Amino acid sequence: TCSTALIGDDIKPVVKEVEKELGDVDIFTVECPGFAGVSQSKGHHVFNMGWMTDKVGTYEPEITSPYTINVIGDYNIQGDTFVLEKYMEKMGVQIIAHFTGNGTYDSLRGMHRAQLNVTNCARSAGYIANELKKKYGIPRIDVDTWGFDYAKEGLRKIGAFFGIEDRAEAVIAEEVAKYELKLAWYKERLTGKKVCIWTGGPRLWHWTKALEDDLGMKVVAMSSKFGHQEDFEKVIARGEEGTIYIDDGNELEFFEVLEMVKPDLVLTGPRVGALVKKLHLPYVNGHGYHNGPYMGFEGAVNMARDMYNAIYSPLMKLAQSDIRGEQIKTVIAEEKSKLGESEVEQSKSFDITSTEPIAVLESSKIDTQPFLLPADKPLHRESEIEQSKSFDITSTEAITRFESSEINTQPLRIPDNQPLPQWQQIGGKFSAFLEQLPKYLGSFSTEYQMPIICFATIITATITVKIILAVLDVINEIPQLNLVFELTGIGYLIWFVFRYLFKASTRQELAAQISFIQKEIVEGQDS
Structure with a gap:
């Protein structure tokens, strides 16, 4: 490993000593730091x-x-x-x-x-x-064991080497009869689908021709991080003209290629697969498989099934649909509806078509201010409109219609030339203030939210500290507990000295732990 190499351990002599000490045991070691x-x-x-x-x-x-x-x-x-x-x-x-x-x-x-x-x-x-x-x-x-044609070829090679070709053909016939119709069903639905293969080097040339021959798919791009020149020579020999081949591609190159080829599916590992899914492209795990095995006749059908499920997944179709425009339209419509209801509920509509003087009262829900009417003109109610106030003056006579769902809606008659009593005026003002109080408090809490939170935090912390100090004072008054705490502290000090300060190796360990705490807390780095 890297650690033994960095500190200079000679691991093989150590292994020999361990084998000698343990007796009947066999240990293999290889010095391969950093691969x-x-x-x-x-x-x-x-x-x-x-x-x-x-x-x-x-x-x-x-x-x-x-x-x-x-x-x-x-x-x-x-x-x-x-x-x-x-x-x-x-x-x-x-x-x-x-x-x-x-x-x-x-x-x-x-x-x-x-x-x-x-x-x-x-x-x-x-x-x-x-x-x-x-x-x-x-x-x-050398054999290929992925795909129908390659599996047949591999079994025939082994059979020919040992002179048991008839046994190989019997196995091939049995497996083909079992899986051929299933593969044909997937081929009908996958023919013409474009696929990228971004895996280890050998998988490129194992799968390229197999997907094209067995399923009629079109491999449009291939990439490998650790593939060698030999791998690319094989895959280019098996691939079609026009296919894009990338050696050790990075994310930006993948984005560019995806935009160029517009594949229906990507065969890759989970790391690149996560990137591909964000682009709303289906992928199948080409390293650890989705639902394997993928080898042989049975595996070819399993692989075709996973690719079919990925490409035709209803969830993938939904992920590709951008419904944000419809959501915005719906929200705007709902907001308009709410705004219309609010205006009806909280507004007063005054239609003034007369030259006679009218005193108009403004209030959010009920009219609490005194209002004056011309002499000999009674106030009476003409109709009911829920949660609204409507004053409609359409003649030379002053007519005021007063509606509210929260107060008595019977007609109110005021004697001619007689204002409301003073106690009713004061009561009305107080009632209006109480009704507006929740609105004032909500506005205040919204505007001064951070100062309120800070103030509450300071008060809570102060109370907590006082409680802790009081508890400590009580504990200090108990001699037995005080002695136990002192002995515990002395014991821990002795243990700490023997554990970390006597030996150079333990001092290094302590220094490493302090460095770790510094990085994690002071510098904010994740170990």
Whole structure:
């Protein structure tokens, strides 16, 4: 690891000491800090060479078939390994070791007993397959196991090597009969759909032609972060003219390509998949799969199903629809409706068409101010309109209609030339003030919200501090508790000195913790 390399540990002698001390135990170690280079490939190579040198040939596996193979470059993603195992069992072929999907320590040490190395992922797997050929003379064949046509070809290669072509054909016929119609159903619906493949290097050339031949899809762009020149040479040979190939693409390049090709689907990992979903494009996890396995005949149907579900998902259709315009229209209509009701409820409409003097009262809900009418003109009620006040003067006679849902609506008659009593005027003003009080308080709290919160916080903190001090004073008055606290403090001090200050290593640990606290609290950095 990086840590042992940075501090200068010589890990292999340490491992030998541990093996000697524990007895019946076998430990493998490889020095590969930082994957030993700028890409994962170099780290794989270092590991493979270390395993070949130290462990292969140190275990003898039980042989149960005259036909034995190693499957190299299979990582058992969502059960891929079990699909291949099923085919080999039907053909009577024993798999000595899977490198490294579902592999075991002992089976990988017994790889030297296989008669054939079947290589699936060619780059890193090729290292160990070539070493096995050099050291033990085990031949190597490369296969593709994704897609109908490639699965058929791979099984036929293995069958031809051992001279059991009839068994291979029987397996192929059985699997095709089981899954061919299902694949055809998806092909009818996926033909012509454009797809981008942004995965590891081998997946590009494993999937490109398979998607085009098996499902009629069109691969319009491909990218790989760790793919080598060999990977791109293979995928370009299998791809169509006009396809865009990107080596180690970044997000901005992905955006540009998506705008150019306008794909229906992207096969990629979760990191880029999250980016793609924000653009309302469906994606299928090309690294860990959505609902695998994807290998073999069964896997080809599973992969087609996941792509079909992604492209035709109703949720994806909804995500692509921008309904904000309709929402705005609805909100505006509702606001207009509310505004109209508010105006009717809280306003007074006065229609003045007479030359006679009229005293008009303004109030939000009820009229509390005294008003004067010409002599010999009684006030009477003509109609009822809920929650509104309407004064309509359309003749030479002064007529005032007074309505309110919150007061007595019976006609009010005032004697000629007689103003309201003073107590009624004072009561009306007080009533109006009470009605407006909630509005005043709401406006005040909105305008001075922050000062109010600050003031309340200061008061609360002051009260809390006083309560804590009072509790501490009470505790100090109890001798037993006071002694317990002192002994606890002395004990913790002694423990702290022995734990952190006696040794240089523990002092470094303490300094590291202080540095961590400084970054997290003072500088606001996340560890």
